[in-house]
Amino acid sequence: MTERFWLPARILHWLMAVLVIAMLFIGAGMVSTVSRTHEWLFAIHKPLGFTIFVLVIIRLIVRLVHKPPPLPADMPAWMRHAATLSHWLLYALMFFLPLLGWSTLSAAGYPIQLAPHVHLPPIAPHNLALYTFLRDAHGFGAYLLFFTYLAHLGAALFHHLVRKDGVLASMLFGKNPAG
Amino acid sequence: MAQNPQDPNSIIGQLSRNKGAAALIAAVVGVVLLLFAWAGGWFGGRLGPGKIADALQVHDGLHEGFRRAHTKGYCFTGHFDGNGQGTRLSVANVFAQGESRVIGRFSTGGGMPDSPDGRLVFRAIALSITAPNGEVWRTAMDSTAVFPVATPKAFMAFLEATSPVADGKPDPAKVGPYMAAHPETVAFINYLKEQPLASSFVNTRYYSINAFRFVGGDGQTRFVRWSLDPTATPEWMDKGNLEKMPRDFLFDDLIKRAAAGPLTWDMSIQLAAPGDKTDDATVQWPEDRESVKVGRLTIDHLITEDEGPCRDINFDPLALPTGIKGSDDPLLAARSAVYSSSFRRRAAEGPHPSFATEHKP
Numbered sequence: 104m105t106e107r108f109w110l111p112a113r114i115l116h117w118l119m120a121v122l123v124i125a126m127l128f129i130g131a132g133m134v135s136t137v138s139r140t141h142e143w144l145f146a147i148h149k150p151l152g153f154t155i156f157v158l159v160i161i162r163l164i165v166r167l168v169h170k171p172p173p174l175p176a177d178m179p180a181w182m183r184h185a186a187t188l189s190h191w192l193l194y195a196l197m198f199f200l201p202l203l204g205w206s207t208l209s210a211a212g213y214p215i216q217l218a219p220h221v222h223l224p225p226i227a228p229h230n231l232a233l234y235t236f237l238r239d240a241h242g243f244g245a246y247l248l249f250f251t252y253l254a255h256l257g258a259a260l261f262h263h264l265v266r267k268d269g270v271l272a273s274m275l276f277g278k279n280p281a282g
Numbered sequence: 283m284a285q286n287p288q289d290p291n292s293i294i295g296q297l298s299r300n301k302g303a304a305a306l307i308a309a310v311v312g313v314v315l316l317l318f319a320w321a322g323g324w325f326g327g328r329l330g331p332g333k334i335a336d337a338l339q340v341h342d343g344l345h346e347g348f349r350r351a352h353t354k355g356y357c358f359t360g361h362f363d364g365n366g367q368g369t370r371l372s373v374a375n376v377f378a379q380g381e382s383r384v385i386g387r388f389s390t391g392g393g394m395p396d397s398p399d400g401r402l403v404f405r406a407i408a409l410s411i412t413a414p415n416g417e418v419w420r421t422a423m424d425s426t427a428v429f430p431v432a433t434p435k436a437f438m439a440f441l442e443a444t445s446p447v448a449d450g451k452p453d454p455a456k457v458g459p460y461m462a463a464h465p466e467t468v469a470f471i472n473y474l475k476e477q478p479l480a481s482s483f484v485n486t487r488y489y490s491i492n493a494f495r496f497v498g499g500d501g502q503t504r505f506v507r508w509s510l511d512p513t514a515t516p517e518w519m520d521k522g523n524l525e526k527m528p529r530d531f532l533f534d535d536l537i538k539r540a541a542a543g544p545l546t547w548d549m550s551i552q553l554a555a556p557g558d559k560t561d562d563a564t565v566q567w568p569e570d571r572e573s574v575k576v577g578r579l580t581i582d583h584l585i586t587e588d589e590g591p592c593r594d595i596n597f598d599p600l601a602l603p604t605g606i607k608g609s610d611d612p613l614l615a616a617r618s619a620v621y622s623s624s625f626r627r628r629a630a631e632g633p634h635p636s637f638a639t640e641h642k643p
């Protein structure tokens with residue numbers, strides 16, 4: 104039977120998968136339109152992004168206290184390295200994108216309201232050169248996250264459909280099909 | 283990657299032995315990619331903020347570092363003093379009795395940084411009001427009670443139809459059909475011609491134009507528009523003389539009047555009655571709708587854009603405090619998106635000296 108990820112890690116993985124993918128679509132959608140969709144997507148973008156920030160901190164703690172199951176021993180070394188690298192890239196982007204979004208708004212001198220009466224303080228000085236850098240970095244990071252996620256999705260399916268090595272199953276719930 | 287297609291254990295080797303799985307993986311990844319491209323507006327010619335910002339640049343030329351509209355402007359600082367009357371209508375802290383700090387900007391309509399003031403265009407005031415509890419309310423207001431178009435699509439059509447062609451003038455072959463299709467724009471032009479024209483920024487009345495919603499302490503939501511009513515004596519100017527006025531006469535007059543003492547306006551909140559259109563900025567509500575005076579704006583200091591605090595602010599009309607919300611007016615979301623696009627562009631280009639370097643208080 105394949106060893107699985109710790110249950111909290113699996114729950115966080117799928118919860119955040121839904122939220123992060125939703126955020127990517129919301130972000131790309133909101134900057135693409137002048138319709139009223141822009142307004143409500145941006146209103147969701149900020150609090151949802153902040154939620155992801157809180158969740159990723161919990162997730163990183165979970166990751167550090169509970170080692171994940173080892174990758175299959177017969178995986179080539181380069182594939183193992185690619186897997187490790189892309190996982191840390193995903194963690195890094197989930198952690199830094201909300202911070203970049205928050206500091207983008209700070210450097211632009213915007214009020215940062217998440218919900219009625221809920222405000223965040225600025226975390227960067229009001230400075231338009233800095234805003235330009237942060238805004239570009241937020242956009243670039245978001246698209247990098249999307250393509251890293253696509254590779255991640257492709258790799259998971261490859262493990263499951265081609266290698267049939269139980270790697271996808273190690274992140275699933277219910278009866279263990281490999282068991 | 284040490285990948286040799288001949289190697290049966292390489293990814294390519296394994297995929298070519300599992301053509302069905304390979305196709306399935308490609309299809310799933312491809313569909314997600316297409317959905318994302320769709321979300322990002324890659325198909326179907328969705329009207330995005332960049333297209334409107336581009337059209338503004340075509341209309342009035344590209345002036346790096348400047349706002350894509352209301353380009354010629356001047357900063358000020360002051361305060362807003364709520365008189366407590368507004369708390370019945372909105373829980374926004376700015377309406378409680380007390381002083382809020384204000385950073386603002388006067389501007390004239392159009393996208394050129396040193397255009398002549400003697401044109402029949404919008405005069406405008408933009409405010410960023412920080413209430414005692416720290417919440418910020420931004421509003422950009424014009425000197426007309428109505429706007430020439432009701433939707434972003436119509437705004438885009440307006441820009442395209444009225445952009446200058448070869449001889450520097452709009453193409454009548456485009457303007458004609460546009461006006462025929464947009465009676466609201468014709469009505470606006472007539473309104474501009476008929477309305478008396480104030481002699482100064484200081485005795486001009488400014489309007490939110492768009493409708494918003496106020497959320498009251500009783501939980502009730504009301505559709506409203508607001509205006510700034512000048513306390514200065516009304517004086518009108520002859521529109522026939524506009525073209526003969528010195529290039530910067532409005533701003534020079536402003537600087538002179540501000541030197542003589544604080545400038546003040548009263549803010550009124552106009553309440554919609556059932557049936558009033560809240561999603562159409564081309565339609566005025568009747569003058570006799572209930573209106574509540576909620577406080578007074580005082581401008582203490584003028585300062586150029588180059589040295590002042592307003593240049594680097596985006597007066598996004600949807601930057602609203604708790605107690606004020608957008609309405610169903612489609613211009614609001616469009617303004618928010620396009621102001622953001624304009625802001626990003628001018629930020630990336632960096633500041634350029636404004637006309638005001640030669641017109642200091």
Ligand code: HEM
Pocket residue numbers: 123126127128129130131134148149151152153155196197200201202203204205207208241242243245246248619622623626
């Ligand atoms: C995992 C979290 C996040 C993801 C995946 C994400 C994704 C995106 C994407 C895809 C865009 C469009 C970029 C472009 O086309 O240039 C965007 C824009 C933006 N995001 Fe985020 N974002 C996240 C978190 C946040 C947070 C927490 C904030 C603020 C509190 C934020 C503020 C912004 C802003 C201000 C923009 C630009 C809007 C404009 O220029 O009009 N983001 N985001």
Ligand code: HEM
Pocket residue numbers: 334338348349350351352355387388389406407408422423424429433434437489490491492563595596597613616617620621624625628
């Ligand atoms: C679809 C409709 C509109 C579009 C696309 C549009 C576009 C713009 C743009 C691009 C800017 C420059 C923003 C910046 O770089 O900070 C601007 C500024 C401004 N707009 Fe509009 N606008 C629209 C409707 C309106 C309406 C209805 C009003 C009146 C209530 C208005 C009042 C102003 C004012 C006062 C400013 C100057 C703000 C400042 O001083 O920074 N606009 N507009």
